[in-house]
Amino acid sequence: MIPQHAAAGRRVRVIAFAVAGVLVAGLGTTAALAATGAFSAGRVETITTPRPTPSVTEPEVTPTPTPTGPYREGLALTPPMGWNSWNYLRCNDLSEAAVRSAADAIVSRGLASAGYDYIVVDDCWQAGRDANGVLIADPARFPSGMKALGDYLHSKGLKFGIYAVPGTVTCANYWDKYPVRGIGSLGYEALDAQTFADWGVDFLKYDFCRAEINDGLVEQAAFTLMEQELVKTGRDIVLSISEYGESQPWTWAPGIANMWRTSHDLHPNWKSLADHINAEAGLSQYARPGAWNDPDMLQLANGLGPNENITQMAMWCMLAAPLFIGTDPATLDQAHVDLLTNPELLAIDQDPLGRQGDRLRDADGIQVWGRQLSDGSYAVAFWNTSYSNLSSSVTLAELGLSGTFTVRDAVNRVDLGTTADVVGSPVVGAHGTALLRLDPVG
Numbered sequence: 149m150i151p152q153h154a155a156a157g158r159r160v161r162v163i164a165f166a167v168a169g170v171l172v173a174g175l176g177t178t179a180a181l182a183a184t185g186a187f188s189a190g191r192v193e194t195i196t197t198p199r200p201t202p203s204v205t206e207p208e209v210t211p212t213p214t215p216t217g218p219y220r221e222g223l224a225l226t227p228p229m230g231w232n233s234w235n236y237l238r239c240n241d242l243s244e245a246a247v248r249s250a251a252d253a254i255v256s257r258g259l260a261s262a263g264y265d266y267i268v269v270d271d272c273w274q275a276g277r278d279a280n281g282v283l284i285a286d287p288a289r290f291p292s293g294m295k296a297l298g299d300y301l302h303s304k305g306l307k308f309g310i311y312a313v314p315g316t317v318t319c320a321n322y323w324d325k326y327p328v329r330g331i332g333s334l335g336y337e338a339l340d341a342q343t344f345a346d347w348g349v350d351f352l353k354y355d356f357c358r359a360e361i362n363d364g365l366v367e368q369a370a371f372t373l374m375e376q377e378l379v380k381t382g383r384d385i386v387l388s389i390s391e392y393g394e395s396q397p398w399t400w401a402p403g404i405a406n407m408w409r410t411s412h413d414l415h416p417n418w419k420s421l422a423d424h425i426n427a428e429a430g431l432s433q434y435a436r437p438g439a440w441n442d443p444d445m446l447q448l449a450n451g452l453g454p455n456e457n458i459t460q461m462a463m464w465c466m467l468a469a470p471l472f473i474g475t476d477p478a479t480l481d482q483a484h485v486d487l488l489t490n491p492e493l494l495a496i497d498q499d500p501l502g503r504q505g506d507r508l509r510d511a512d513g514i515q516v517w518g519r520q521l522s523d524g525s526y527a528v529a530f531w532n533t534s535y536s537n538l539s540s541s542v543t544l545a546e547l548g549l550s551g552t553f554t555v556r557d558a559v560n561r562v563d564l565g566t567t568a569d570v571v572g573s574p575v576v577g578a579h580g581t582a583l584l585r586l587d588p589v590g
């Protein structure tokens with residue numbers, strides 16, 4: 149099946165065309181230099197150790213590497229949070245300046261201190277490989293190089309994430325006509341893992357991108373291979389994988405990856421948002437600390453309606469989902485910053501028990517989801533899937549609870565009294581979500 153995740157519905161920024169013209173010219177130069185071997189690793193990046201040129205003629209033949217399991221699950225004990233360039237900058241607008249500016253705003257707007265500390269440079273940073281096969285960042289877009297960018301992020305208390313693919317073709321090669329070739333990690337897994345470690349990378353987004361079709365790769369084997377190479381570097385690097393849920397990664401990825409996409413790309417519209425939430429029903433059993441289902445990055449503030457923004461945030465927290473902001477943090481309005489940093493929602497997302505929410509009911513335009521929390525409290529969400537304002541209720545018995553509980557509206561941060569039987573929702577706006585926290589009394 150051909151993934152359709154990248155084409156439709158994505159925001160294309162008007163200035164992309166002007167930047168693209170400059171980029172293509174710059175890449176031509178870079179590629180030519182790389183091809184002639186004139187592109188010295190020392191000039192572009194600070195890697196000095198010569199490395200053997202790996203063979204790219206032998207595709208991976210279904211290796212059976214052993215994942216590190218407990219080591220891997222010791223990373224990302226709560227769902228990773230941060231900012232990722234893709235939903236905002238996509239391919240043509242990506243640059244070091246844009247990433248640094250986003251990182252600055254993540255700090256200055258209080259998002260970093262709320263927990264959003266991974267800054268992930270997604271696809272389109274690559275310009276090729278040097279004479280030793282080492283990946284190089286596009287010197288026009290990333291003039292200081294990746295090591296310097298990592299140092300900058302670390303100096304601000306942030307962590308550095310980067311994007312790569314297990315096959316020969318990145319998704320932007322395929323979907324965005326990104327012209328640079330030879331930047332996939334097939335045959336270069338050990339070298340790329342070490343390069344990322346040398347750059348101070350803390351998080352790798354490893355994206356399958358049709359590698360089953362182009363390169364004959366098998367998902368589990370390809371991701372496990374990189375997992376092992378990351379471990380061999382000795383640097384703790386969180387591994388985020390995406391193959392869009394196609395090989396049911398939740399059944400094999402815990403212990404291999406820290407998070408795995410459960411679906412194709414999330415677009416900033418209601419149908420896509422609803423589809424992604426619905427795709428999570430039944431997956432809670434596979435998530436645990438260090439191993440998270442990933443319904444994709446936040447599209448909050450990218451064109452969803454106000455209630456839909458609340459739904460994405462509240463439901464992602466119910467799902468113990470990784471939270472990656474995908475918009476410009478510098479221009480984000482304060483209401484969105486407040487929603488993203490709502491400490492009561494984040495406490496649910498980051499609850500150390502790591503128990504993902506379950507769908508308990510889907511009827512009359514409202515879905516009820518429930519989630520056990522570590523301190524004996526419980527989160528219940530009323531997701532209004534209808535086009536009208538609705539309210540609903542659920543009994544403690546339906547939630548598997550007994551006793552008396554205080555009820556707190558975590559979205560609006562108001563107390564709603566106590567209950568020993570029925571938990572009523574406030575009125576939930578169309579497409580909105582009420583998320584209530586129940587704390588046992590006594």
Ligand code: GAL
Nearest residue numbers: 234270271319320355390413
């Ligand atoms: C897609 C992936 C997106 C983004 C893009 C880059 O496959 O789902 O999140 O990484 O590739 O080309």
